[in-house]
Amino acid sequence: MVRGTQSAAAQLFRFRLDLQSGVPVYRQLIDQLLAALATCQLKAGDQVPTVRQVAVDLAINPNTVVRAYKELEIRGVLATQQGTGTFIAEVSLSRDEVEHKRRLHQLVGEMVARAGGEGYSLKELMEALKEQRR
Amino acid sequence: MVRGTQSAAAQLFRFRLDLQSGVPVYRQLIDQLLAALATCQLKAGDQVPTVRQVAVDLAINPNTVVRAYKELEIRGVLATQQGTGTFIAEVSLSRDEVEHKRRLHQLVGEMVARAGGEGYSLKELMEALKEQRR
DNA sequence: TATAGTGTACTAGTTTACTAATACAGTCAA
DNA sequence: TTGACTGTATTAGTAAACTAGTACACTATA
Known part of the structure; x- marks a missing residue:
């Protein structure tokens, strides 16, 4: 190091x-x-x-x-x-982490926009994701 | 009632x-x-x-x-x-709630599939959603 | 009316999560 | 070597979250 x-x-x-x-x-x-x-x-x-x-x-x-x-x-x-x-x-793990993170934000941003267009709140998304865990 | x-x-x-x-x-x-x-x-x-x-x-x-x-x-x-x-x-609120919920599950299911296809876990999605809150 | 079954309310106990206090050990420069 | 600064570790305190114990109030039926 x-x-x-x-x-x-x-x-x-x-x-x-x-x-x-x-x-x-x-x-x-x-x-x-x-x-x-x-x-x-x-x-x-x-x-x-x-x-x-x-x-x-x-x-x-x-x-x-x-x-x-x-x-x-x-x-x-x-x-x-x-x-x-x-x-x-x-x-390089950290660089991958950055790209990984950036892409994730991109994906999530699209999700939120799409769901928001249909009237769903961030909170609702989060709760529904929790239920997916089962 | x-x-x-x-x-x-x-x-x-x-x-x-x-x-x-x-x-x-x-x-x-x-x-x-x-x-x-x-x-x-x-x-x-x-x-x-x-x-x-x-x-x-x-x-x-x-x-x-x-x-x-x-x-x-x-x-x-x-x-x-x-x-x-x-x-x-x-x-009728509860019926709307059901439709609302069903569509939400549909949306979230698609999200999870898409993100999963790119290697993102449910946990990562949830954390990224949390950050969207800011 | 009495009884069995219903939800409601309040208090208390336990666990988990979060944060702090403090001392120890390692690094680096003078 | 010393002193300042660094992270590490352990213990303790507090708050929040979760669950339980128990009594009260309401409903429905015989």
């Missing part, structure tokens, strides 16, 4: 919280980081804000940040190195 | 639990009842199993059944009458 270069884009990346949304904090962090990847705001090798930076910035506990980063590490999106920091994974 | 007739189909309707699925019991009841409506196993006016029948049948607490039925009542799917029982709502 070589240390990634600090790109200008990475320096501008910051998390934001919406405490009214009801979405758990750690989940928001995960979502935002994946979105940053999907929109090329972050790329392989970039260092992401440290656990403590994020915690101070957002006035949350470091362990909440850890939770998000750990999940992303398990998914192969992030690579963390104790004492050094956390980076966007360099392996 | 006139008392619905007991159709043969309604007598055959029973809930089943999958305790391994991790889906809360009350949610399973909701899902199964909606599915029974969507597949015409139950129709407007049918009486559904009583709170206590379901509780005894599935070895759960009556209040868990109540929770499911109450949510369905709020959604206009069920009509409950204290001392009498619980019925599929007679209003």
